[in-house]
Amino acid sequence: MQVDLACGHLSPSKGIYTQKPETLLPQNIRHSWQSVRRYIHGKILDKTYAPGDKLPKDDDIAQTLGCARTTVQRAMRDLVDSGHVVRRRKGGTRVRPDPVTRATFDIPIIRNEVENANRSYGYQLVNVADAVIPNQVATSFGLGNAIEMRRIEAVHLADNRPYIFEDRWVDTRTVPGILDVDLSQQSANEWLVRHHPYSRCEIRFYAVKATAAYARHLNTAPGEALLVMERTTWIDTAPITSVKAVTVPGYQLLTCI
């Protein structure tokens, strides 16, 4: 038998413990980790446990509810992933002092994104050059001094119209192989993904006004507001690449479900 634990605000209308009391004895119930999660989440929402408060240890919760500690663990892991609680060995479980809304985004491969929208995909190399990285890129990599890297500019097209302009810097010290790749035939991204998977990736979103160059590459007007997705990757601590994906006006990024 499986029953739903109290679920706080999330389903106030649902009856809790509608079965006869006896059947509710911990020993007789088989709790799902989701119900345990809802139970604890409910207590956080109704401020039984306020931000910063310590929750009982897993063992106690398990005993109280009459389930295995593993099940409480599973629920807790989910609450950690959602950003609701923080756990530390010996330190116990606490409600996150600064609650956040945690959102997950899938950043697709542009080719797939375009083709999934039933549009034809195109790729056009704009420029390749070796140059000293600008300060902004050095900052993204966390490098103190500006060194030379290979810069690759390209445009991704959807139905033959500009869709995303890509301004990429590749660290040729980490990725010397890029020097031998014919980037007019193969996008730098596809080559990198196949040959140099990263171990760390940092992403940032922001808005910029279209410069003259952006406007030209994206076939839009200077001054338009453009969403930029900047991605910087490393293998261990060695920089691989930092790329700004400058999107066409109106581009939106949605949470995945």
Next chain:
Amino acid sequence: MQVDLACGHLSPSKGIYTQKPETLLPQNIRHSWQSVRRYIHGKILDKTYAPGDKLPKDDDIAQTLGCARTTVQRAMRDLVDSGHVVRRRKGGTRVRPDPVTRATFDIPIIRNEVENANRSYGYQLVNVADAVIPNQVATSFGLGNAIEMRRIEAVHLADNRPYIFEDRWVDTRTVPGILDVDLSQQSANEWLVRHHPYSRCEIRFYAVKATAAYARHLNTAPGEALLVMERTTWIDTAPITSVKAVTVPGYQLLTCI
């Protein structure tokens, strides 16, 4: 004893199975789920399993590696969370046909964000009114017809300067209590969080050119490029609120680690 499984591209320099062969017999090894994850991830990266391919079933992998199925499950769950594989009962595990980069963002409570940056937080109500929702908001809610909701406009301040302009619509059918709240004393967000937790939340990011109104509220120039974070929430299928957080120029959103 615990050894690290092959890890593909991710750590090509690390020796694999450096111990004597005997000690590597599955039966004698205690694999961590992380090592199993790396092992499988490696096989995905090196195209042993290409996008769309089916992986062996958990039982087989467990037997091959000599660990419990639970451990393989744990690794697989992580690969699902990372967007690398897709799993279905009876259907098995497959490499995601359209690989994505999955990123997680923490969207903090603005007050906390400001105070954590050691700046003083302020909040100022701009306007409250009842009006028919514009098409864009109806679309966000997925509503066919435009109905009347309560609109709340406010500015969040950091060090007494505008930081985020908030344009919010609240469905008074779902949340009638909002009508009795003194919003000059309490931000709509804080009241809603406390009294009406959502069961579904959709977030989208995009860039807009500062309108005259935005420029006025944010104390910036019209035409500036602004990052907008739009959040729409429901309880079950009933709309709660849709809010545009229009940020000050230069605002960036970073992945959490």
Next chain:
DNA sequence: AAGTGGTCTAGACCACTGA
């Protein structure tokens, strides 16, 4: 040093879902 969370195992049963 002790307390708490993290993980692993072995086994059982359940719940989807594809053939």
Next chain:
DNA sequence: CAGTGGTCTAGACCACTTG
């Protein structure tokens, strides 16, 4: 209906980290 993933249990041991 049968195959595969999802979850639960009970127990053991490990690994942090705080007092």
